[in-house]
Amino acid sequence: MTMRVETPKELYWSRLVWPILWPVLMAQAALVALCLVVGLSGWWLVPSQASWSATFFLLLALLVGSSLNVAVFLTLLKQRLRAREQRVEAALGRVARTLDAEAGEAPDAAERLGDPRATLVERLDVLARLLEGQVDRWRSELDARRGAERRLADDLEAQRGRLARLATGRERAREESRLKSDYLHHLQQVLTPLMTSVGDVLASDLFRRDASxxxxxxxxxxxxxxxxxxxxxxxxxxxxxxxxxxxxxxxxxxxxxxxxxxxxxxxxxxxxxxxxxxxxxxxxxxxxxxxxxxxxxxxxxxxxxxxxxxxxxxxxxxxxxxxxxxxxxxxxxxxxxxxxxxxxxxxxxxxxxxxxxxxxxxxxxxxxxxxxxxxxxxxxx
The missing domain is CATH 3.40.50.2300 (Response regulator)
Known part of the structure; x- marks a missing residue:
């Protein structure tokens, strides 16, 4: 089963003109009916003064007036819609020029968007596709940037871990250096009296006299x-x-x-x-x-x-x-x-x-x- 696609003219009438036109027509029909009721009431109340010709012309005048009102309404509506359409076309032309300025950015679609022979609906459809493509590219760029940010965050965390290990190693080295300094100081304290004792032995008369x-x-x-x-x-x-x-x-x-x-x-x-x-x-x-x-x-x-x-x-x-x-x-x-x-x-x-x-x-x-x-x-x- 195939679906019927509405033409731009049908879309124009069904979605824009007719929702505004039918209340006007109903009001005009109500006005004609009211005038008809008033005329019939007068003819019934005063039959001697009533005239079918007068009633006919009165109804004809009402119908002609109503038709003129509807025509004027439709003319004003058409002019306003045309002005709106020109503004939309001007905006689409600016979008087309912008897309032409982007190197290699869908040149066929941009040319189609700026074609004045294409209908407004077709051009809007082209614009929608272009915007969808741009949104997809932006989403891809955003995903790439988020991936880069995640990698940078991982690298930063790794560097922080390495820095923490280096700080720990530095503290350990400082502690080892302090311990070694303490050991050296202790060795100096032990060595000094030992040297003094050996020096006293060398200086003693008994050692000089008896030692070989x-x-x-x-x-x-x-x-x-x-x-x-x-x-x-x-x-x-x-x-x-x-x-x-x-x-x-x-x-x-x-x-x-x-x-x-x-x-x-x-x-x-x-x-x-x-x-x-x-x-x-x-x-x-x-x-x-x-x-x-x-x-x-x-x-x-x-x-x-x-x-x-x-x-x-x-x-x-x-x-x-x-x-x-x-x-x-x-x-x-x-x-x-x-x-x-x-x-x-x-x-x-x-x-x-x-x-x-x-x-x-x-x-x-x-x-x-x-x-x-x-x-x-x-x-x-």
Whole structure:
């Protein structure tokens, strides 16, 4: 069964004109009926004065007047509808121009919408389809944006979780650092009396009189190692030094067979702009002397192959072979700084001594004393 589609004219009459026209026609019919009743009543009451011709013309005049009223009404209605239609067509023309301005946006539909030969209903139908397509595109864009927002929200939540884990890790690292600092402080407290006890044993007359040379060397080596450990703990517990500085003209040689203390002293001096070389034995130190001159030498006293005192004696004897070089300042690094030890250092040609354990600032103060102006800006660690 096929459905009948109303034409635009039928739609125009059935939905717009007829709902307004039929009350007017009913009113006119009521007026004619009223006039007819009045005329018949007069003819019945005064038959002698009544005339069929007069009654006929009266009814004819009423019908003609009613027809004129309806015609005038329809004319005014048509003019008003035409004006409304022109406004709608103008609006549709603007929509068509707007759609033409959109690159690739349904050109056939836009041309159909702006065609003046198409009926208003057809053009409105085209407009409805275009608006439905635009709404679909907007809905797709909105869905895409919502999807992007959800992804951004998920990423943000993941970043928050990562930040929370990093914060937790930072707090854990701080706690571990605090515990390690406490451990270092505790080790320093334990090491200090131990070094004092070993130093007292070395300084006691009974030990010097009864101990053999091997025993004295073993205890001396133990004292030196304890002093090196104290230096390490002091540097680990101290504040870090600022970033590295440009190298100055001061050349420094550090001679120490303890790799940790050697590294720490080198970092402290290099960060102050000094040119630092290192040696792990007396023989290495003498090899460095053959290559270049040094303004300042930090010499560890207790070393396995050749101690610092013997190395300094050989150093001074070899300096004579380089008369064009300035004399190096040699500073002893020792845990024993008694009067007898200091006299022994002086006799070997050493200029000064630095007692272990020493702080980085003590090292820098020694450089300031013997090499004035060598440190950058004259600042310590």
């Amino acid at each position: 040379e091997a025993e004295r060397a073993a205890v001396q080596g133990l004292h030196e190692r304890l002093a090196d450990t104290a230096v390490l703990l002091e540097n680990l517990g101290g504040a870090p030094v600022s970033g590295s500085q440009p190298a100055s003209h001061g050349r420094v040689l550090i001679v120490d067979d303890g790799p940790v203390n050697l590294m720490l002293a080198q970092q402290v001096l290099e960060r102050q702009g000094l040119q630092v070389s290192t040696a792990t034995s007396g023989a290495d130190a003498l090899t460095c002397l053959n290559k270049q001159a040094y303004d300042l030498v930090f010499m560890d006293i207790y070393m396995a192959d050749m101690d610092g005192v013997e190395t300094c004696r050989t150093w001074r004897s070899r300096e004579v072979d380089y008369p064009d070089r300035p004399r190096s300042v040699v500073v002893a690094l020792t845990a024993n700084a008694g009067d007898a030890d200091r006299r022994r250092f002086r006799a070997a040609g050493m200029d000064d001594y630095l007692a272990k354990p020493y702080r980085p600032q003590d090292l820098l103060e020694m450089v300031k004393h013997w090499l004035p102006g060598a440190l950058n800006q004259g600042k310590g660690a």
